[in-house]
Amino acid sequence: MKKLSLLLIAGSFLVFACNNSGKNKTGDTDTTAVDSGALTHEDSEFVNKAAMGGMMEIELGKLAEKQALNDRVKNFGAMMVKDHTRAGEELKALASQRNWMLPASVTEKHREDIEKMKRKKGVDFDKSYMKMMLSDHRHDISDFKKVAEKSSDADLKAYAAKILPVLKVHLDSAKSINREVKASVDPGDITSGMEVHPLK
Structure with missing residues (x-):
């Protein structure tokens, strides 16, 4: 009788274990x-x-705040730092929730582009920076729009849709500033090639 009772108890535990083997995947108390x-x-x-x-946008934006000659370019750089820092923090938060691995730094190609920009000054910097911002944001908008419309991941789709309008503002600003800096001349070049006669 005692042996029978022990067998029944053991059997009960076995049935319970089998019935709950998949609960950690779907149950409310999942801790895995x-x-x-x-x-x-x-x-x-x-x-x-x-x-x-x-x-990269953040690094270049900080560079623009320091090296740009045109105030609008400086302000654009500050906007890049602010907006892309915020977007990056949101992406990091989403990645943390979803166990996504994000790159720790930019690629070697990005690093080379940043180093090239560091060597530019004045109007040359302004023109090169704004030309790069136009190109970058056109590509960014295309990429973000595609994900916002077609991604099968709801979280990523929502993120792209949220950031897309910000990128469009950036592109509109870049177009306007680029038109201005394209027509600008480095102050040091104004008298270049001119014959200067000393006063008598």
């Missing part, structure tokens, strides 16, 4: 780490590109 970070290849590439692109 769930890999919810799976992304398509295209979405994964977008996340990496957005993270690195944002870091």
